[in-house]
Amino acid sequence: MEEFRSLQRDYTDATEQFAAMNEVLTALGRSSSDPDAVLDSVVESARRLCRCEAAAVYLIDDDHFTLASSVGLSTEFVSRIGEHPFRIDRATLLGRVALDRQITQIPDVLSDPEYGRQDVQRIEKFRTIMAAPMLLDDEVVGALSLVRTEVDPFDGRAIALLEAFAAQAAIVVRNVHLVRELEERGVELARRVEQLEALSEVGGVVSSSLVLDEVLSNIIMNAVRFSGCDGGSIMEYVEEERSFSVRSAYASSAELLRKLRGIRVDLETTLVGRAALEGHPIAVADLDTVELDPHLELLHDDGWRSVLAVPVLRGERIIGALVVRRKRPGAFSDETVEFLETFASQSALAVWNAQLFRELETKTAELQVVSQHKSEFLASMSHELRTPLNAVIGFSEVLLERMFGELNERQDEYLRDILSSGRHLLQLLNDILDLSKVEAGRMELATSTFSVRSALEYGISMVRERAALHGIAVGLEVDPALDGIESDELRFKQVLLNLLSNAVKFTPDGGHVAVAARRDGDDLVVTVTDDGTGIPPEDRERIFESFQQGRRGAQQEEGTGLGLTLCRRIVSLLGGRMWLETEVGVGSTFGFSVPMRSPVEEPPAAPTEQAHLPIVVVIDDDRASLDLMTAYLDGLGVQVIHARDGEEGLQSIRALAPAAVVLDIRMPGLDGWQVLTRVRDDEATRAVPVIIVSMLDERSRGLMLGAADYLIKPVGREELIGALRRVGAVHSDVALPEAGGARSRSRGAG
Amino acid sequence: MSGDRILVVEDNPLNLKLVRDVLTAVGYDVVAAQSGEEGVALAGSCDPDLVLMDLQLPGIDGYEALRLLRQDPRLGGVPVVALTAFAMREDRERTARAGFDGYLSKPISVRELPSQVDDFLSNGRADVR
Numbered sequence: 001m002e003e004f005r006s007l008q009r010d011y012t013d014a015t016e017q018f019a020a021m022n023e024v025l026t027a028l029g030r031s032s033s034d035p036d037a038v039l040d041s042v043v044e045s046a047r048r049l050c051r052c053e054a055a056a057v058y059l060i061d062d063d064h065f066t067l068a069s070s071v072g073l074s075t076e077f078v079s080r081i082g083e084h085p086f087r088i089d090r091a092t093l094l095g096r097v098a099l100d101r102q103i104t105q106i107p108d109v110l111s112d113p114e115y116g117r118q119d120v121q122r123i124e125k126f127r128t129i130m131a132a133p134m135l136l137d138d139e140v141v142g143a144l145s146l147v148r149t150e151v152d153p154f155d156g157r158a159i160a161l162l163e164a165f166a167a168q169a170a171i172v173v174r175n176v177h178l179v180r181e182l183e184e185r186g187v188e189l190a191r192r193v194e195q196l197e198a199l200s201e202v203g204g205v206v207s208s209s210l211v212l213d214e215v216l217s218n219i220i221m222n223a224v225r226f227s228g229c230d231g232g233s234i235m236e237y238v239e240e241e242r243s244f245s246v247r248s249a250y251a252s253s254a255e256l257l258r259k260l261r262g263i264r265v266d267l268e269t270t271l272v273g274r275a276a277l278e279g280h281p282i283a284v285a286d287l288d289t290v291e292l293d294p295h296l297e298l299l300h301d302d303g304w305r306s307v308l309a310v311p312v313l314r315g316e317r318i319i320g321a322l323v324v325r326r327k328r329p330g331a332f333s334d335e336t337v338e339f340l341e342t343f344a345s346q347s348a349l350a351v352w353n354a355q356l357f358r359e360l361e362t363k364t365a366e367l368q369v370v371s372q373h374k375s376e377f378l379a380s381m382s383h384e385l386r387t388p389l390n391a392v393i394g395f396s397e398v399l400l401e402r403m404f405g406e407l408n409e410r411q412d413e414y415l416r417d418i419l420s421s422g423r424h425l426l427q428l429l430n431d432i433l434d435l436s437k438v439e440a441g442r443m444e445l446a447t448s449t450f451s452v453r454s455a456l457e458y459g460i461s462m463v464r465e466r467a468a469l470h471g472i473a474v475g476l477e478v479d480p481a482l483d484g485i486e487s488d489e490l491r492f493k494q495v496l497l498n499l500l501s502n503a504v505k506f507t508p509d510g511g512h513v514a515v516a517a518r519r520d521g522d523d524l525v526v527t528v529t530d531d532g533t534g535i536p537p538e539d540r541e542r543i544f545e546s547f548q549q550g551r552r553g554a555q556q557e558e559g560t561g562l563g564l565t566l567c568r569r570i571v572s573l574l575g576g577r578m579w580l581e582t583e584v585g586v587g588s589t590f591g592f593s594v595p596m597r598s599p600v601e602e603p604p605a606a607p608t609e610q611a612h613l614p615i616v617v618v619i620d621d622d623r624a625s626l627d628l629m630t631a632y633l634d635g636l637g638v639q640v641i642h643a644r645d646g647e648e649g650l651q652s653i654r655a656l657a658p659a660a661v662v663l664d665i666r667m668p669g670l671d672g673w674q675v676l677t678r679v680r681d682d683e684a685t686r687a688v689p690v691i692i693v694s695m696l697d698e699r700s701r702g703l704m705l706g707a708a709d710y711l712i713k714p715v716g717r718e719e720l721i722g723a724l725r726r727v728g729a730v731h732s733d734v735a736l737p738e739a740g741g742a743r744s745r746s747r748g749a750g
Numbered sequence: 751m752s753g754d755r756i757l758v759v760e761d762n763p764l765n766l767k768l769v770r771d772v773l774t775a776v777g778y779d780v781v782a783a784q785s786g787e788e789g790v791a792l793a794g795s796c797d798p799d800l801v802l803m804d805l806q807l808p809g810i811d812g813y814e815a816l817r818l819l820r821q822d823p824r825l826g827g828v829p830v831v832a833l834t835a836f837a838m839r840e841d842r843e844r845t846a847r848a849g850f851d852g853y854l855s856k857p858i859s860v861r862e863l864p865s866q867v868d869d870f871l872s873n874g875r876a877d878v879r
Contacts, residue, residue, distance in 0.1 A: 386835065390857040391764035397860035398768065403775045426857065622844070695814050713811075 038172045039069035042144070046165040047071050050158040052148045054124070057134075057169055058094055059142040063087060065094050068142065077123045084119070091116025097131045097143045103163055105130035107153040127151045130159070132166035136174050144169050216248040219347040223322050224250045226343070227336045231304070232324035233260060234347065235272065237312075242267045244276075244321055256302045265295045267318075276311040276318045281337050283308045286329035305329040308337065310344045319348045386429055393422040431562035438569045442631060445488040445573065447598040452485050452517055452524060453478045459496040460515060463504045471510045474500075479518040486598045491570050495578075496526065498563045499590045503530040506588075520593065523576065527591040534584040543580075544568050567592070613639040614659035614729055619649030619675065620693075621667040625713075629662055629693070632717040636730050646670025650678055653685050660708075660729035662720070665694035673705065680706040689727035693720070754871055755779045757798035759789030759815065760833060761807050769802065769858065776864040786815035793819055793828075800871050801830040802854070805845070813848050820849065829870050833858070 039057045047055035054072030058065035064085040067078060089095045091114060097104050106112050106129050109121055124147065131145035144166040146154065154162070220234040231251035235244040244265035249257045267273040270293040275282040284290055284307045287300040299307060304325045312320040322344045396419040399407065407415065437443040460474050467474050485492075503513045507530040514529045535543065544564050571578045575595045582588035616638045618629045623644075630640045641656060643649035646669055653661055661679070665672030672692060679685045689708035693715050702710040709723040724730040756778050760766040763784070770780045781796045783789035786807045793801060801819065805812035812832060819825050829851035834842065845853045852870055854863075 386856075387762055387765070391762070391768060393857045394765070394768040394772075394860055398772055398775075401860055403772065403860075622847075695811070 036069060039169060040071070042165055042169045042172065043069045043071050046144060046146065046162060049161055050146050050154065052146045052154075054126070054147040055145065056147075057142060057144050058086065059134075059173070060088070060098065060140060061085075065098075065143065072147070074124060077120055080120055080123060086117065089116075090114055093129050093131050094143050094145060097133050097145075098140045101133050101135070101140055103130070103132040103159060103166075105154055105159075108151045125149050128153055130154045130162060132162045134166050134170035134173065136170050141170060141173055216347075217250065219343075220248055220250045220322065223340060223343050223347075224324055227308075227324050227332075227340055229308075229324040230326045232322065233257075234312075234320065234322055235265060236320045237267075237276065237318045244270075244272055247320075253302070256298075259298055259302075260295075263294050263298060266293075269293055270295050271307070272309045272311075272321045272323060275309040276313070276321060279311060279313060281308055281310040281341055283332045283337065285331045288329070299325060303327060306332070308332045308340065310337075310340045312344045312348045314348045314352055319352050322347065381432075386426065389422055389426050389429070393419060393426065396422060428562065431566050435562060435566050435569065438566070438573060443570075443573060444627070445491065445598075447486060448489055449484045449486045450489045450492075452482050455489065455493055456496065456515055456517060456526070459493060459500050462497055463500045466501075467504050467513065470504070470507070472504055472507050473512050474504070475512065475514045477514065477516045482517055482519055482524065485524050485594070485596050487574055487594050491574060492594065495567045495570055495592060496528075498567050499528040499592075502563065502590070503528050503532070503588075506530060506532040508532065519596065522596055523593040524596050525591060525593045527589050529587060529589040531587040534586055535580070535582040535588055536584055540580055540582065544578075613637055615639050615641055615656050616660050616662060616724065616729055617641045617643060617649060617652045617656065617658045618662045619643040619646065619652075619667070619672070620662075620664040621645055622664070625664065629720065632720050633724075633730075636721065636724075638724075638730060646672070646675040649675055653679060653688060654682070657685075658688060658729075660724055660727050661688055661690045662724075663690050663692050663694075663707075665692060665696050665698075665702075673701075676702070676705050676707060689729070691720075691723045691727065753777065753779060754799040755781060755796060756867065757781045757783065757789065757793055757796060757801045759783045759786065759801065759807070759812070760804040761785060762804075765804075765856070768860075769863070772860055772863055773867065778867070786810035786812065790815050790818045790822075793825055794822055797824075798828060800867065801828060802833055802867075803830055803850070804833045804835075806835060816848060816850060829873065831870050 043055045043057055047053075052072075054070065056070035056073060057068045059068045060066075064087050066085060067081060070078065086092045086094045088098045090099065093104060093106055093115075106115065108127050109115050109129060110127065115121075126147040126149055128148040128151055129145065131143045133140045134142040134144060144162060146158075146162060148154075216234050220232050223234075224230070224232040231249070233246050233249035233252065236247045237244050241264070244267070246257070246260040246265070249260060252260070265272050267276065271282055271284065272295060284296070287296060287305050287307065290296075292300055296307065304327060306326045306329050308324050310322040310324075311318065312322060322340060324340065396415050398404065400412065400415050400419065434443065456476055456478060460476060464474065500513070500515070507513055511531045515526070516529070517524060517526045519525070568578045571592045571594065575598070576593040578590070578592040580588065580590055614637070616633060618626055618640055620626050620629070620642075621644055626642050626644075630642070633640050638659070641652050641658070643652050645667055649661070649663070650670070652658070663672045663675055670678075672694065676690055676692070679688060679690055690706070691709045691711065692702045692707045693711045693713060694702075695713045697712055699710040699712075708727045711719055711723060721730055756773055758766060758769050758773075758780060760769065760782075761784050766782050766784065770782050773780045781792055781798065783792050787809055789801070789803065790810075803812045803815060807815070810818070816830055816832075819828075819830060832845040832850040832853040834845065834853050834855050842853055851873070854866060859866075
């Protein structure tokens with residue numbers, strides 16, 4: 001009887017606990033954008049259920065804790081810790097929790113010699129305190145703490161409760177973060193492919209979905225244990241397929257889990273689906289006596305007799321399902337059903353998290369593919385368009401030069417229009433090509449040391465004619481201490497020229513443009529200031545976007561709409577940033593910074609990082625050709641090693657036992673034929689497939705000497721990948737490569 | 751210098767016509783070829799003073815054509831200038847490495863072309879002597 005009472009009390013406690021958590025989660029569901037309300041709810045429930053005077057959630061902020069939500073604490077205490085926050089050290093309870101990463105209590109603060117915050121203790125008069133860490137991805141992001149003003153240590157039940165609440169609070173923080181991220185991304189991504197870089201960072205977060213699997217296993221484990229069942233599984237609903245898929249199982253054989261994951265649990269035709277559609281749990285007391293859907297049949301075959309399917313819902317939306325089962329037949333008690341319903345609503349959040357993750361992941365991948373296609377398309381399109389354009393420009397010039405006779409005024413005027421339109425179009429194509437190169441990560445920088453003053457003077461000389469035509473004075477002010485800068489001269493000038501021609505374009509006749517350069521720490525700062533109309537606030541970000549022109553200059557201007565986008569990208573590639581200061585009616589200053597010294601190149605990736613990737617050695621004396629091959633192989637899951645001559649190539653082949661070799665024929669020193677012969681003659685390298693890529697058409701000679709394939713330059717990407725696939729160096733199932741830098745590292749001749 | 755013979759190798763007919771007409775108009779004797787193979791063959795027979803060579807050609811490209819021209823003893827010392835589609839640094843460096851005597855980026859400037867050609871002719875001669 002005593003045992004029964006104890007059980008009953010436990011059950012009441014558990015129900016109360018889950019009711020409280022449900023409250024928290026409902027609050028979350030209502031207002032994902034208002035994390036404070038949710039945390040308030042967590043704190044209030046924790047205080048009530050753990051029977052103490054005060055409770056609080058703190059979030060870690062660098063080296064200290066910031067109070068995020070509290071109940072029962074005096075304003076004096078709150079303002080005191082606002083000024084003197086809890087540090088992460090052993091003198092505070094929170095510090096210990098953060099350092100030890102575990103729930104900790106101090107039975108009596110006054111008898112703890114290490115405790116160092118007597119100042120706040122005196123304010124709040126607390127004696128027994130306890131706190132639990134909030135863990136996200138193994139990182140302590142905050143803590144949930146409880147305060148009792150009398151010495152009254154927390155019992156096991158309170159400890160368990162606080163741990164559970166801390167876990168909830170952590171999920172709240174993560175969820176709020178995720179929802180916000182998804183919303184922001186969703187809007188921005190559709191608008192700008194520029195966001196891709198940011199997204200690849202999200203890719204890193206996505207990899208932590210393993211943690212979510214752990215959360216899901218925990219949920220199903222607790223569901224099974226608390227309900228007194230023998231096993232169970234948790235499923236995720238896949239909207240597009242109108243079916244459920246099993247994410248995790250408890251007390252089920254690996255074999256069963258494998259089979260469960262292999263089947264599609266249809267929404268319309270299964271017990272689980274019906275439970276979800278009807279919105280309440282459905283039980284089967286004995287599988288022997290009912291018609292079995294594929295899912296139930298699998299369970300039945302595995303020896304299970306009774307099953308309870310509980311839908312996981314978030315409002316009207318189906319998120320997934322919890323399924324618990326027993327080895328023996330029999331009905332499930334109302335308590336069990338009710339308990340699991342509560343439990344399911346709690347797990348909705350975690351399952352929903354998993355779906356958010358996946359959505360982000362898919363979106364990222366799709367956008368990368370789209371961006372890659374876009375870049376390739378633009379590159380080839382601009383090239384194709386450029387050729388006829390050259391003829392348009394050239395023939396207009398021929399006529400304007402009166403090479404073939406005099407023109408009348410109208411002819412002269414029209415030809416000038418043709419010429420300037422042609423040049424405008426050409427500039428547009430060049431910008432597009434540059435931009436697509438930057439976006440595809442294929443814009444290469446050539447660093448040299450050049451004079452800042454000369455570069456600026458060059459830029460000014462390019463706009464002088466136009467400025468003079470409009471009576472615009474262009475001034476230059478260079479800090480005398482500035483001399484050489486180590487950067488990419490061509491790109492530096494390109495950015496400068498762009499800003500300068502914009503400034504001249506948007507300055508009214510008789511106005512001023514001022515160029516200034518100074519040193520700021522390790523950076524060179526260049527500003528171009530005009531006294532034009534200025535840029536209204538709503539346009540200040542927009543003008544940096546592709547094909548957006550500000551409203552300044554109401555008349556039709558001939559900008560390409562890509563210049564500033566490109567400039568900003570180039571500056572960031574150079575390691576600096578670009579900004580705008582402007583006031584309507586006063587003028588605008590465009591500024592950019594670039595490091596005075598080019599950033600030290602990243603050391604080659606550690607061999608271990610790519611050790612598992614198959615190696616392809618590319619031997620070619622032509623840098624451009626090497627780069628092209630590397631770009632082709634980017635994202636195919638191979639590691640590309642360069643060799644600039646035959647000798648170096650042979651060394652790499654011997655040392656690295658590559659999956660394939662791509663070999664040029666005409667090279668100084670050892671030529672390709674000699675390299676091929678030596679590779680074939682050496683016992684150790686005989687098996688390495690060699691693909692010849694050459695301008696020479698000597699296919700039969702190559703194959704006779706033992707080449708695996710023979711491609712004639714210029715080689716297309718598909719062609720090269722096809723050849724590598726045939727020799728097995730690239731898997732045939734590799735997806736489209738992602739945009740981004742090539743995975744390569746050069747190997748020294750030694 | 752007027753009267754000098756210029757071999758222009760360029761596959762795009764409009765661009766070829768443009769260069770030919772401009773150079774003819776200022777008095778050069780222009781021989782036109784529309785492919786690398788044709789250019790190499792004509793170079794052997796027409797005794798040019800300068801070759802303007804497009805890089806992207808069907809069949810053998812400008813680099814390969816240059817290599818073949820260099821093997822022809824009759825053409826020793828004849829400057830070969832690359833016509834590059836992109837005014838890009840990589841291409842410039844590559845043409846220099848490949849052994850071209852210079853490059854002209856497209857779009858060519860009609861106003862400047864005659865004097866540029868003149869420079870290449872006199873530099874080429876200076877190198878030979």
